[in-house]
Amino acid sequence: MSADATESWKLTLPCTRDEAEAIDVSEGLEGIAGSPVIITSEEIEDDPDSWRLDAFFSGKPGKAAVAAVRALAPSSAGVKATPERVPDEDWITLSQAGIEPVHAARFYVHTSGNKGDVPPGAKAFQIEASRAFGTGHHQTTTGCLIALDALKVNGKRFRNIVDIGTGTGLLAFAALHLWPRAHATASDIDAAAVDVTRENAAVNGVPLGAGPGTLALAAAPGLEHPLLIGRAPYDLIVANILAGPLIGLAPTIAMALAEGGTLVVAGLLDWQADAVTAAYRRQGLVPSGRTQIGDWPTLTFRKRARYGAARTTRLGPGGANDAPGFGSW
Structure with a gap:
C-alpha cells in the first residue's frame, strides 16, 4: 500500500x-x-x-x-x-522551526512560525522558507539589507529602483520601504520566484502596480524584458545573484543605470570581488562601499556622470529628472 x-x-x-x-x-x-x-x-x-x-x-x-x-x-x-x-x-x-529571525540594520525578517519580538523601530517582513532564494538568512541577502539601509542613512534618495534576481522579493520590499515614493521593479529568471514574490507581497502589504510606491514584477533573464527596458534608466539597481552572471551582465546593467546612479551587488565570495569590481569599473562605475559578512562581500558602486559617448537620456517612470544628488539623466 x-x-x-x-x-x-x-x-x-x-x-x-x-x-x-x-x-x-x-x-x-x-x-x-x-x-x-x-x-x-x-x-x-x-x-x-x-x-x-x-x-x-x-x-x-x-x-x-x-x-x-x-x-x-x-x-x-x-x-x-x-x-x-x-x-x-x-x-x-x-x-522552519530552527530558523531564527534576522535583524539586519532597521529590518527584521522572520517566518510565520518564529516571529519572536520585533525590535522597537524595526521594519518586519514575514518571509517563509520556500522554493525561492532570499529569506534574509544568507549573508548575501543580509549584506544587501545593511547596504540599502546605509544608503538611506547617508541621505540617498531614489525614484526608480529595480531588484534583479529578486528571489523572495525581500530586497525589493526593503528598498520600497526606504523610498516609499519610488517606482520599484523586481525580476527573476525563475518564474516560480516571481510567483513567490507576489505571494510575499500580499503577506507583507506591499502594493503591486506600475505607479510610484508600488512594485512591478517580471520574469526575465537579466534585463531582457519589455517592462525592464521600458522603465530604465534606474537610479538604484540591486543584483544579488552570482559572480559569473554579475560579470556577464555588467554592460547591460551599467547601460540601464542612470548617470550618478547606485548599484548594489552580492552573491559573490571574497576571492571573486576583484573580478566583479573590474567588470564594473570598465563600464564607468566606481566602488563606493563594501559590506562584509563572513566570506560574502556586498559591493556598492556609483556610475560616473556623462560616462562614454552613448549617454542615457530617456526618462524613467514619471518623467521627472530631478533625482536629488544624482543630476539629470
Whole structure:
C-alpha cells in the first residue's frame, strides 16, 4: 500500500557549510514528487564541517528524491540516508522551526512560525522558507539589507529602483520601504520566484502596480524584458545573484543605470570581488562601499556622470529628472 501523499517525511543528512551555502533547490529537484523544502543549520558553532541538511517532503520520498537530496551534500556519501515519517503536524512550520529571525540594520525578517519580538523601530517582513532564494538568512541577502539601509542613512534618495534576481522579493520590499515614493521593479529568471514574490507581497502589504510606491514584477533573464527596458534608466539597481552572471551582465546593467546612479551587488565570495569590481569599473562605475559578512562581500558602486559617448537620456517612470544628488539623466 502506498503512503498517503499528505504524509510528512523528513530526510536528515550531515553537510558542510560550503555545501549548505551552495545549495540551489531549483536545480536537480524539479519534477520530483513531493519536492522538498530544504533547511540547513549549523550543528557546532564556527565549525564549517559540522552542518546539517533537513529535507521535508509532503509524501514519502522515492529513491530518485533521496538521491537528489544526497547530491546536495556530497560529504554525506558514507552516511545512510533513511527518510523518517513526521507526525501529523504542519510540516512547513516544522521545517522552519530552527530558523531564527534576522535583524539586519532597521529590518527584521522572520517566518510565520518564529516571529519572536520585533525590535522597537524595526521594519518586519514575514518571509517563509520556500522554493525561492532570499529569506534574509544568507549573508548575501543580509549584506544587501545593511547596504540599502546605509544608503538611506547617508541621505540617498531614489525614484526608480529595480531588484534583479529578486528571489523572495525581500530586497525589493526593503528598498520600497526606504523610498516609499519610488517606482520599484523586481525580476527573476525563475518564474516560480516571481510567483513567490507576489505571494510575499500580499503577506507583507506591499502594493503591486506600475505607479510610484508600488512594485512591478517580471520574469526575465537579466534585463531582457519589455517592462525592464521600458522603465530604465534606474537610479538604484540591486543584483544579488552570482559572480559569473554579475560579470556577464555588467554592460547591460551599467547601460540601464542612470548617470550618478547606485548599484548594489552580492552573491559573490571574497576571492571573486576583484573580478566583479573590474567588470564594473570598465563600464564607468566606481566602488563606493563594501559590506562584509563572513566570506560574502556586498559591493556598492556609483556610475560616473556623462560616462562614454552613448549617454542615457530617456526618462524613467514619471518623467521627472530631478533625482536629488544624482543630476539629470
